[in-house]
Amino acid sequence: MQRLDRNTLYWMGVTLVVFPILVLLGLLMRAVQAEAATGLQALFYPAMTLHGLGMAGLWFVASLAAANRVLMRYIEPSAAVNRVALLGTLVGVVLLIAATLIGGFAPGWYFLYPLPLHGTWPTWSTIAFLVALAVLGVAWLLWSLDLLRAIAKKYTLRHALAWHYIGGASEPVVPPAIVISTVSLIVCVACLVAAVLVLLGFLGDFVLGAPADALLMKNLTFFFGHVLVNLSLYLAVAVVYDVLPEYAGRPWKTNKIVAISWNCVLVIVLFAYAHHLYMDFVQPVSLHYIGQIASYSSAIPAAVVTIFGALLLVYHSRMRWNLTSLFMYLGLIGWAIGGVGAVIDSTIAVNFKLHNTLWVPAHFHTYMLLGLVPMVLGYFYHACQEAAPQQESAGLHRLLFWLFALGSAGFLLMFYFSGADSVPRRFALYPELIESGSSLALIGLISASVALLGFLIYLWETGRRWVKALAG
Amino acid sequence: MRCSRFGAAALAAFAALPAQHAAAADDTVQTIALTVFLLAGIAIIGVFVWVARTTAAPRDADIAAAYRLRRVLFLSAMALVVIVLGFTLPRSPYASNGATDRLVYATALQFAFVYSSEPVTSREDLGKVETITDLEVPAGSTVEFRVTSLDVNHNFAIYDEAGVLVAQVQAMPGYVNRLRVKIDEPGRYTVLCLEYCGLAHHVMSSAFIVTAPADTSRG
Structure with missing residues (x-):
């Protein structure tokens, strides 16, 4: 039995409580689009904002908490800073809930400047949102x-980024979780x-009345949002690198190729965000091309x-299939398939027809809902089972796995079909022209419920x- | 082998992309995208299921052979990336300085589009500039929309009568995006905003008519 620290337990508790609530907000959105809950239409955009902000933030902290615990095998991060981050996150979440559900604040999850300052919602909700953003930013930055401090205390930068492997050395041994987490x-x-x-840009406009440049703010916003979501996924992958070998009965170590791959990711991920701005034709075309090249290139180290x-790790191994290994394996499938959807959308000529259709939530929901x-x-179950072992029911695990996997797949397929059918994203209700929107939303709603x-x-x-585990 | 088949399918699909954007209001690109995605998704699931099933017969893996396969996959992926980039980048929709038959200024604001023959740079301009209430363009002509916004970020997305997205561009405050389209099929084209812009985002729409050549000669 391996003891589970209180901070990790608290992060798990927050995740397990908040996630289904945010899912319900997503179901509400699909129900409104399906014209099955038209009385709740006024809630659509505030729910959309809270759902998006909440999911992006929740799974960032959940991944970081999981990675934090895995890293505790190798380094000593500060429990006090972790607790400060937890408190900061809770304060931020309360402010966001107040701003959206009470104040009706609804600029969408990436709150594109200057929309938060041009809404019909009350000023206090905008202030609450900006304060929430500041609190969350400070908490997560700390x-x-x-974590970087704790890594630096044990490893030099050269070792933490595994540059010595690239140089041909294999000592000192650095676990993949350290390399990926450092990146x-x-x-x-x-x-x-x-x-x-971004926050300073908003404050300059809001407080001083000095408008920021919309294109610059858009670049900064998408850089922030794109990178945040990607690194959340990378942190989850770091956890898989560390845990899945326990189930496969084989090691999964850092080597030269792994080192090169993740160092490439460090550079590529900084440029791939440009694919969010393809339809801003005024942006220099060279940046659009860099966006497509970087997006394509990012798929190679991943795939x-x-x-x-991962496939080599599992291939003909003595794999112990349980909830953890099944979910981690499913996560790798979702990451791969979502990556295909993303690469297709990152093709400028294709994005011209798919940008801001439901193809966009299709691909990012794939590598979130079926990936991260x-x-x-899977890791949370692993950690809880280690800390408080109980008899496992293979049948129950298989049942919940298939309900989750097939329900999610059906939900996601409706997004992809909608995107290919030119159905816009972020429409509370569809005009007559968009014939398939509401019927596909209904199937999506049923699938997501499964x-x-x-x-x-x-x-x-x-x-x-x-x-x-908490009681123990 | 699997990789090369997928590569060939992907290449064939991208080669079919229209050379000029918005030349025809069809859903070829969307269909190709969905087909490639579904085929790749099925292939990925197939590989994962196959590998999972091998765990029923545990044995040592041939690491050397695996690394050889990885090298082949890496080189194949690199080649595929280079070829697809070579096919698709020249087909990007960014406006060139070629001949234009009609210039239309499209100004977005919460929650409407305004068309005019002169630029609108502020709300004050709206009362001064003559706006176009019934926009008509002849089929087959090249129209350049100069798209901007007076408040927040919007989008200018042209849909055909079948609800297929033909062309789009963002509308951004302080900037003008140039969208050049050549629509051959006459009919009523709806313009929707595809960038979330506030609580009435989904009702923000406009329309213009693409007239048949005969209509144009009468006019």
């Missing part, structure tokens, strides 16, 4: 910097600095090194272990 945390600091600049490495989420949930049922069984399986 946490990221502390992710460096990128995290860059993205949070961008968030600070050829990490996905291939099962990876982290996935939620699978999650609720997961919650029962993991939750009772979590309660026991």
Whole structure:
């Protein structure tokens, strides 16, 4: 039995409680679009804002909390800083809930400047949102910097980024989780600095009446948002690198190729965000091309090194299939398939027809809902089962796995079909012209409900272990 | 082998992309995108399921052979990336300085589009500049929309009568995006905003008519 620290337990608790609530907001949105809950239409955009901000933020902290615990095997991060990050996150969440559900604040999850300042919502809700953004930014920046500090205390930068492997050495041994986390945390600091600049842009306009440049703000916002979501996924992958070998009974070590691959990611992820601005024709065309080249290039280290490495790890292994290994394996599938959807959309000539259709939420929901989420949930179950072991029910695990996987797949396919059918994203109701929108939304709603049922069984399986671990 | 088949399918698909954007109001690009995605998704699931099933018969993996395969996959992926980039980048929709038959200024604001023959740079201009209430353009002509916004970020997305997205560009405050389109099929084209812009985002729409050549000669 391996003890589970209180901070990780708290992060797990927050995740397991907040996630289904945010899912319900997503179901509400699909129900409104399906014309099955027209009385709730006024809630659509505030719910959309809270759902998006909440999910992006929740799975960032959930991934970071999981990576934090994995890293504790190798380094000593500060428990106090972790606790400060937790408190800051809770304050931020309360402010966001107040701003959106009470104040009706609804600029969408990436709150594109200057929309938050041009809404019909009350001024206090905009202030609450900006304060929430500042609190979350500071809390997460502190946490990221502390993890980097703890890594730097044990490893030099050269070792933490595995440059010695690239140079041909294999000593000292550096676990992949350290390499990937270092890459992710460096990128995290860059993205949070961008968030600070966005916040300053808003404050300059809001307080001083000095409008910021809309194109610059858009670049900074998408840099922040794109990087945040990607690094959340990378942190979850770091966890998989560390845990899945325990189930496969084989090692998954850093080597020269893994080192090159993740160092490439460090650079590429900083440029791929440009694909969010393809339809801003006034942006220099060279940046659009860089966006497509970087987006394509980012797929190679992911597919050829990490996905291939995972498949090699499992291939003819003595795999112990349980909820953790099944979910982590599912997460790798979702990451790969979502990556295909993303690469297709990152093709400028294709993006011209798919940008801001439902293809966009299709691909990012794929590598979130079927990628990052099962990876982290798999780890949470793993940690709880280690801390408070109970008899495992293979049948129940298989049932919840298939409910979650098939329900999610059906939900996502409706997004892809909608995107290919030119259905716009972020429409509370569809005009007559968009014939298929509401019917596909209804199928999506039913499918997502099936996935939620699978999650609720997961919650029962993991939750009772979590309660026991918390009591212990 | 699997990789090369997928590569060939992807290349064939991208080669079919229209050389000039918005030349025809069809859903070729969307269909190709969905087809490539579904085929790739099925292939990925197939590989993962196959590998998972091998765990029923545990044995040592041939690491050397695996690394050889990885090298082949890496080189194939690199080649695929270079070829697809070579096919698709020249087909990007960015405006060139070629001949234009009609210049239309399209100004977006919460929650409407305004067309005019002169630029609108502020709300004060709206009362001064003559606006176009019934925009008509002849089929087959090249129209350049100069798109901007007076408040927040919007989008200017042209849909055909079948609800297929033909062309789009963002509308941004302080900037003008040039969208050049050549629509051959006469009919009523709806313009929707595809960048979330506030609580009435989904009702922000406009329309213009693409007239048949015969209509044009009468006019």
